[in-house]
Amino acid sequence: MIQKSPFKFLDSFTKDDRDIFFGRDKEIEELHSRVFESKILVVYGTSGTGKSSLINCGLANKFNDSDWLPINVRRGADINRSLFEVLAKAAITKNPFERVEASGEPSYSLEKLLRSVYLDHFKPLFIIFDQFEELFIFGGEDEKNELIKNVAKVIESDIQCRFIFAMREEYLAGLTEFERIIPSFLSNRIRIEKMTRLNAIQTIEGPCRVHNIEVDDEFASALLEKLNPETTDVELTWLQIFLDKIMRLGENEGQSARRMTLDLLAKTGDVKDILGTFLEEQVSQLDDPETGLIILKSFISVKGTKHQITEEEVIDYSGTFGKKIDNETVKRLIQKFVRLRILRDKDENDRYELRHDSLASKIFEKITLIEKELLEVKYFIESAYLNYEKRHLVLSEEDLKYIAPYEDKLFLNEKNLKFIAQSKQEIHKARRRKQNIVIAVASGIILILSFFTIWAIKERSNAIIQQQIAENQKNTAIAAKEEADVAKQEAIVSRQKAEENEKLALTAKNQSEIASKEALVASKNALQQKTRAEQLSVIAGEQARKAEQEKQFADEQRILAQSAEEKAKRLSLISTAQNLALKSLSMEKNPELMGLLAVQAFNFNRNNDGPSDDPVIWEALNKAFSKLDSSKHSVFMGTPSEIWSFAENETGLLTADMDGNILQWNNNGISKILYKNPIIDFVDFISLSPDGRKMSLNYENKGLILETLSKNEIAISELHGHTKTISAAIWNNNRNHLITGGTDSLIIIWDTGANEIISINTIKAPSSVKSLTLCGNDSVISVHDDGSIFLWNLRNSTSELLFSSEIEKPLCLAWNKNENSLLAGCSNGNILLFKLKNKPYLYSRFAAQTTGINLLIFNDDCSLVATAAWDKVIRLYNYHKFFDLLNSVGGAISIENLNLRARSVWFTHDNKLVAGMSDKSIRIWETSSQKLVSLICKLVKKDMTDSEWKDNVGQEVPYEETCGKNP
Numbered sequence: 001m002i003q004k005s006p007f008k009f010l011d012s013f014t015k016d017d018r019d020i021f022f023g024r025d026k027e028i029e030e031l032h033s034r035v036f037e038s039k040i041l042v043v044y045g046t047s048g049t050g051k052s053s054l055i056n057c058g059l060a061n062k063f064n065d066s067d068w069l070p071i072n073v074r075r076g077a078d079i080n081r082s083l084f085e086v087l088a089k090a091a092i093t094k095n096p097f098e099r100v101e102a103s104g105e106p107s108y109s110l111e112k113l114l115r116s117v118y119l120d121h122f123k124p125l126f127i128i129f130d131q132f133e134e135l136f137i138f139g140g141e142d143e144k145n146e147l148i149k150n151v152a153k154v155i156e157s158d159i160q161c162r163f164i165f166a167m168r169e170e171y172l173a174g175l176t177e178f179e180r181i182i183p184s185f186l187s188n189r190i191r192i193e194k195m196t197r198l199n200a201i202q203t204i205e206g207p208c209r210v211h212n213i214e215v216d217d218e219f220a221s222a223l224l225e226k227l228n229p230e231t232t233d234v235e236l237t238w239l240q241i242f243l244d245k246i247m248r249l250g251e252n253e254g255q256s257a258r259r260m261t262l263d264l265l266a267k268t269g270d271v272k273d274i275l276g277t278f279l280e281e282q283v284s285q286l287d288d289p290e291t292g293l294i295i296l297k298s299f300i301s302v303k304g305t306k307h308q309i310t311e312e313e314v315i316d317y318s319g320t321f322g323k324k325i326d327n328e329t330v331k332r333l334i335q336k337f338v339r340l341r342i343l344r345d346k347d348e349n350d351r352y353e354l355r356h357d358s359l360a361s362k363i364f365e366k367i368t369l370i371e372k373e374l375l376e377v378k379y380f381i382e383s384a385y386l387n388y389e390k391r392h393l394v395l396s397e398e399d400l401k402y403i404a405p406y407e408d409k410l411f412l413n414e415k416n417l418k419f420i421a422q423s424k425q426e427i428h429k430a431r432r433r434k435q436n437i438v439i440a441v442a443s444g445i446i447l448i449l450s451f452f453t454i455w456a457i458k459e460r461s462n463a464i465i466q467q468q469i470a471e472n473q474k475n476t477a478i479a480a481k482e483e484a485d486v487a488k489q490e491a492i493v494s495r496q497k498a499e500e501n502e503k504l505a506l507t508a509k510n511q512s513e514i515a516s517k518e519a520l521v522a523s524k525n526a527l528q529q530k531t532r533a534e535q536l537s538v539i540a541g542e543q544a545r546k547a548e549q550e551k552q553f554a555d556e557q558r559i560l561a562q563s564a565e566e567k568a569k570r571l572s573l574i575s576t577a578q579n580l581a582l583k584s585l586s587m588e589k590n591p592e593l594m595g596l597l598a599v600q601a602f603n604f605n606r607n608n609d610g611p612s613d614d615p616v617i618w619e620a621l622n623k624a625f626s627k628l629d630s631s632k633h634s635v636f637m638g639t640p641s642e643i644w645s646f647a648e649n650e651t652g653l654l655t656a657d658m659d660g661n662i663l664q665w666n667n668n669g670i671s672k673i674l675y676k677n678p679i680i681d682f683v684d685f686i687s688l689s690p691d692g693r694k695m696s697l698n699y700e701n702k703g704l705i706l707e708t709l710s711k712n713e714i715a716i717s718e719l720h721g722h723t724k725t726i727s728a729a730i731w732n733n734n735r736n737h738l739i740t741g742g743t744d745s746l747i748i749i750w751d752t753g754a755n756e757i758i759s760i761n762t763i764k765a766p767s768s769v770k771s772l773t774l775c776g777n778d779s780v781i782s783v784h785d786d787g788s789i790f791l792w793n794l795r796n797s798t799s800e801l802l803f804s805s806e807i808e809k810p811l812c813l814a815w816n817k818n819e820n821s822l823l824a825g826c827s828n829g830n831i832l833l834f835k836l837k838n839k840p841y842l843y844s845r846f847a848a849q850t851t852g853i854n855l856l857i858f859n860d861d862c863s864l865v866a867t868a869a870w871d872k873v874i875r876l877y878n879y880h881k882f883f884d885l886l887n888s889v890g891g892a893i894s895i896e897n898l899n900l901r902a903r904s905v906w907f908t909h910d911n912k913l914v915a916g917m918s919d920k921s922i923r924i925w926e927t928s929s930q931k932l933v934s935l936i937c938k939l940v941k942k943d944m945t946d947s948e949w950k951d952n953v954g955q956e957v958p959y960e961e962t963c964g965k966n967p
Contacts, residue, residue, distance in 0.1 A: 006207035007243045009341055010355035012050070013057035021057045022206035023199035024050065028058035031190060035059065035126075038188035039155040039162050044169045045192035047357040048237040051166045052130055054192060069123040075134040076308060076349055080108075080146050083127070085349075087113050092120035110150035114161050125161040133171035137303045140383060148178045155182065168305075168357070194233035197224050203236075204243065204260075214259040223265055227274070230652075230667075231910075237358040238274050245274075276362050282340045286333070291325060294318050295333050296342070296363050299354050302376050304364035306354040308347075317378070377403060385419050395423035570608040576957065577604035581620035583952060588627060595624040595936040596944050597952060600962045602933050613878055613929055615893045621932035622925060628939040636669040636922040643916025646906035647692035653914065654692040655922065658683050662695065662709070665922070675709055679716075687729035694752060696738060698726035704740065706750070706757055717757045721748045728772040730780070739780055741769025747782060749794060763797050765790065773813040773822070775836065781822060783810045789824060791836070802834060802841055814856040814865065816879070825853025825867055833883055846883065848892075849875060859907035864927060866913055868902035876913060876927060895925065937963035 006020050013021050031054060035041050043051050060070060071090055076082040088097040096116045100108045118125055135144060154161055165175075169191065178185045195203070201220040208215050227242055228234055250264055286292040298317035301307045309317065311330055318325045334352060337343040342359060346352050354360050367375070381403065384395055395403070400423060580601035587594035598620035605614055626634050641657035648654060653665040660677030677697075685698040696719075697705045704722055708715040724744035731738055736753030737760075747763040768785040775781055780792050781802070787809035789802040803810065803824070810824040810832065822834040829849040835842055848867060855868035858879075865877040874895040877883070882891030904916040913925045926932050943961045944952070 005244060005247050006211040006213065007240055007247065008053075009240050009244045010237065010359070011344075013053035015057055015060040017057050018061045019210050020207040021053070021061075022202040023195055024054055024058050027054055027190075027192060028062065031055070031059050032062045034188060034190050035162060035164065038184065040151075040182070040185055040188060041162070041164050042172075042175065042186060042189035043164060043166045043192060044172050044189065046170075046194070047168055047361070048235055049192045049194055050236050051192050055128060055130075055164060055166060066123060068126050069117075069121050070126045070128055071117075072128045072130055074130055074308065074347075075132075075138065076351065078143055079129075079135055079139060080143060080150070083110070083147075084108060084113070087117055090121075091117050109153075111153050111157050111159065114154060114159050115157075118160060123160075125159070126164060127161065128164045128166065130166050131306075132165045132167035133174075133305065134308075136171050136174040137301050137305060138307075138383075144177070148181045152181050195236055197221075197228075197232050197234060200224055200234040200236075200239060203239070208260060212258075216259075216261050219260050219262055219265060222262060226265070226268075237356055241274055241278050242268070245278075275358055279342070279359065279362050282337075282342055285340070286336065291323065291329065292333055292337070293363075293366060294323050295325065295330065296337070296354075297367055297371070299343070299352070300360050300364050300367065300375075304361055306357055306360040308351040308353045310346075310350050310352070314352075317375075381420070385415065388419060394426045395420065397427050400424065400427065573604045573608045573957070574610045576953070577601040577608075577610060577614075578616055580604070580953065581614075581617045584620040585623060591624065591627040592940050592942070593944075593948060593952070595628050595940050596942075596948070596962050598624040599933050599936055599940075600944070600953065602929055603960075603962065611881075611890050613890075613893075615890065618893055618929050618932070621929055621936065625926070625932050625936055625939075628936060634924050634926075636665060636671070636924070637920075638669075638671060639663065639920045639922070642903050642918060642920055643922060644686050644904050645688040645695075646904055646914060646916065647688045647690055648906075648908055649692050653908065653922075654688065655916065656686050656688040656695055658686060660686060660695070660697050660707075662688070662692065669922075675707075675714065677707075678714075679705065685726045685729070687731075689731045690733060694731070694738070696726070696729050696740065698722075706738065706752060708752070719748075719750060719757060719759070721759050721762060722746055728769050728782075730772045730774055732774055732777065734777055739772060739774070741765070741772050741782060743768040745769065745784075747772070747780070747792065761794060761797065763792060763794075763799075771810075771812045773815045775815045775820075775822065781813055781815070783813055783824065789813075789822075789834075791841075800841075803832065803843065808832075811852055811854050812856040814858050816858060816862045818862045823856055823858075823865065825856040825869075827852040829853060829869065831856075831867070844883075847888070848877075849873060855902055855905050857905050857907060859911050860909060864907065864911060864913075866905050866907065868905055868915065870901075872898050872901055874898065874902055874905070874913075874915060876925070898923075 008017070008020075031041075031043070043055065045051055056070075056072070069090070071086055073079070073083050073086055084097070084100070088094070091097060091113075093116055096113055100113075114125060114127075135147070151163060155163075172186075175186055201224070204220040204223065205215050223242065223246075224234060224239075227238055245268060246260065246264060249267060250259075283289045283292050283296070295314060295318060298314045299307050299309060311327070311334060314330050314334065315325060315327065318330070334343060338345050338352075341355060343352050344355050354363075380399075384393075384399065388394060400420070403420070578601070580597045584594050584597035584601065587597060598617065601617050601620060604610075605617055606612065639655065639657055640661070641659045643655045644658055645656040646653065647656075649664075651664060652667065654674070655663050655665065655671075657663070660679065660683055661673060662675040663671045664674045665671045674692075675695075679697075679699065683697055683699060685696075687696045689695070693709050695707045695709065697707065699705060704719040704726055706717045706719055708717070719740075722740065722742045722744055723746075724742050726740050726742045728741040729738065736751060738750040738752050739747065740750070741747045745765045745767055747765055747769060748759050749761040751758055751760050765782060765784060766786065766788060769782050770785060771783040773781050775791070778794050780794060782790050782792065784790070786804070787806050788804040789810055791800045791802055793799070802822075807828070808830060809827040811827055812825045814823045815821075816823065820835075820837045822836060824832040824834070825848070826832060829847065829851055831846045831848045831853065833844045833846060849869040849871065850873075851870040853867045853869045855866075857866050858864070863879055865879055865882075866874065867877070868874045876893045876895065878891045880891075881887040885891065898917070900921075901918040902915045903918060906914040908914060911927050913927055915923045917923055926935065940963060943963055946959060949957075949959050
């Protein structure tokens with residue numbers, strides 16, 4: 001009998017999994033607290049941190065059934081439609097939803113529907129948007145605008161409803177457009193971190209204990225060390241797959257997985273890229289792995305995330321990847337992938353999806369560049385078609401030009417083909433309409449001119465006729481005058497009679513005026529009384545309005561006072577944080593208290609919205625860690641010569657010294673010689689490729705040498721081309737190119753990927769080369785002895801002068817791949833920032849150091865910059881704060897009192913700053929204040945005593961655990 005596994009594999013935890021959900025107690029409590037702080041809560045983190053499980057299992061079990069009604073929403077084809085459907089399913093009273101369906105309108109009042117569901121159940125509603133990043137990947141502007149407007153109306157109402165948005169953190173920036181409608185949208189958010197090893201042990205041992213499975217001592221620790229040997233954070237996705245693998249291995253050996261043993265763990269073998277291995281194993285079981293992989297690619301979005309689709313959509317998408325697959329094969333393979341636990345079974349809308357985004361990332365790696373382009377075009381067409389269905393807008397002429405190169409390579413369904421054809425017809429009709437309008441206007445002008453000509457001729461004939469009529473009328477008028485004279489005499493007689501009647505009327509008028517005056521007096525009295533009553537009513541209304549305004553003003557003043565009090569409290573604690581950091585710097589005789597004060601300074605600063613990378617607090621944390629770290633992780637000694645180049649591989653840090661030797665270092669500062677240079681000669685220049693597999697050296701007597709390193713042999717190649725010393729070298733790993741610059745004013749591009757290394761291009765520069773940097777595969781930027789900076793196009797060897805100065809000479813370069821910008825360190829301590837996105841190229845000047853900057857480097861994501869200068873000072877910069885926000889104080893950290901020159905600097909993959917120093921040592925600095933806090937707390941293993949708190953923090957600040965909240 002097969003034992004039921006206590007582990008979830010790639011499925012998320014639900015409320016029913018409460019007994020086996022371990023390791024997230026702290027996050028559950030914080031999530032439960034945060035969900036009541038605002039009607040909106042944003043839960044974000046990297047893929048695989050367990051956001052869905054934390055909400056649907058951890059948070060769900062904090063509520064009684066009577067306390068909440070969770071409503072889970074996925075985007076589907078349209079997020080607003082999906083929200084409507086899940087609310088309709090939850091509703092008992094169906095009438096409001098049936099009326100919306102009957103109206104045929106695409107939009108609806110979310111407020112009214114939620115109120116109906118609330119009255120059905122009388123429970124607070126919690127709308128949970130899972131995988132919310134799908135809206136930014138697949139959704140259009142109309143879809144997003146409709147959702148946020150509906151949400152805004154709900155949070156302004158009195159409905160007992162809260163919204164939880166769970167999403168991957170790389171799409172968090174998309175929420176900023178929602179802040180235009182709801183300014184506080186991001187004010188209540190929580191980041192879910194990767195699980196620590198300590199908590200991961202609970203996730204292994206806890207479910208085993210519930211299922212009566214025995215676990216060997218040290219089994220959990222050994223498993224985690226094997227799974228994540230180089231980090232204390234645990235990838236939960238890998239862990240669940242690995243545990244499932246161990247369970248299946250135990251079943252195959254007849255142990256029924258009743259005991260987790262170290263022997264069983266040893267039999268699992270290599271776990272490198274366990275997710276990729278799992279996927280390869282499952283796909284390889286198929287009769288036709290190529291067809292299976294095409295079907296899996298159909299479930300991937302252009303952003304590399306999972307995508308919910310139906311069987312019919314799988315058939316459409318398979319054509320995009322070059323193979324049309326029949327219905328029966330698609331259905332059979334989809335069910336096969338469901339059984340293999342790669343796909344999740346279809347939902348109530350007949351949509352399938354991958355079980356986890358981690359699988360999506362692995363499958364996305366197998367999609368070629370051409371397939372990605374075709375996929376983007378297909379998504380573009382489908383998005384345009386959805387827009388057409390809503391707003392009846394066809395493709396523009398520019399859209400059709402964009403689609404044209406791919407049209408014969410795409411397999412589109414009938415509705416999309418008709419849509420493209422209709423768009424072409426509309427463009428053709430629009431052109432014909434323009435031609436018809438021009439013809440119509442010209443014809444109109446001709447008709448108007450003809451009309452006026454005919455009118456003028458006709459008017460002249462009419463004038464002659466009118467003249468004849470006037471003559472006749474003149475004769476008639478003479479006869480009429482004679483008749484009028486007779487009538488005049490008769491009128492005189494009639495007037496005399498009228499005058500007599502007028503006298504009688506005047507007498508009657510006088511009597512009427514007397515009566516009118518009396519009535520007017522009575523009317524005025526009544527009007528005065530009415531006016532007085534209206535005035536009294538207006539005065540009473542004004543007094544009521546003033547009273548209401550005074551009440552509102554008093555409420556506003558009270559709120560402002562409360563806000564000012566809270567702000568003053570926060571500023572006071574931030575000030576206390578600065579004081580504690582400064583006090584910590586002087587506590588060298590008591591390292592433990594020194595570390596606790598620095599950590600408490602970080603806590604106060606973080607909890608009161610202070611800057612996360614405050615320079616003073618970082619300096620205090622860094623100094624405290626250096627004092628506490630007995631293993632000296634921050635200083636490595638023992639190199640025979642100065643380190644002039646760094647690299648990094650899967651094992652750790654690599655260094656190359658000026659003797660041409662390569663050393664491998666572990667985290668404890670222990671090194672071993674990976675490569676002993678066989679050539680004995682003075683080295684003028686050395687550069688190690690980023691992966692540590694190639695090294696270029698310039699010898700005094702032998703010229704330029706390229707040494708290719710592998711496990712079995714060392715290939716040494718002499719590169720002929722330069723006539724003088726090499727002064728700069730960069731590596732383009734994408735194309736296996738080495739680019740060198742020398743004092744001979746030459747820039748040479750070498751192809752190092754062929755069996756015989758050759759120079760493929762040589763550029764003559766205006767003067768000696770001091771530094772080089774790549775800006776894309778086809779461009780390189782150089783700095784020269786004469787103070788000039790040139791941008792070179794490697795395809796045609798043309799150049800553009802970016803800068804030149806005899807006084808402010810650039811010495812070194814670094815390229816920001818995210819911003820398309822260049823940093824240049826200068827001889828006067830300034831940094832020049834060049835924006836190269838659009839012409840003309842502009843630059844800005846930043847005062848960085850007091851002497852010349854000879855080293856300059858970015859970290860992997862270009863968020864951090866480091867410089868080293870002649871004055872033996874190393875500075876670390878937050879790029880956004882220092883260069884974008886112009887925060888020269890809070891955006892930079894100085895590492896002083898080194899008394900040594902830095903020969904080389906490097907950022908590791910986890911953002912540690914490494915420097916090779918002139919005393920042959922290696923110095924390492926942790927750049928993250930949060931990581932320094934964790935390291936210090938692990939070394940101190942205690943909190944401040946009450947007396948230490950009172951003496952250093954003060955009695956007026958309530959006591960709190962310093963390290964208890966920083967595992």
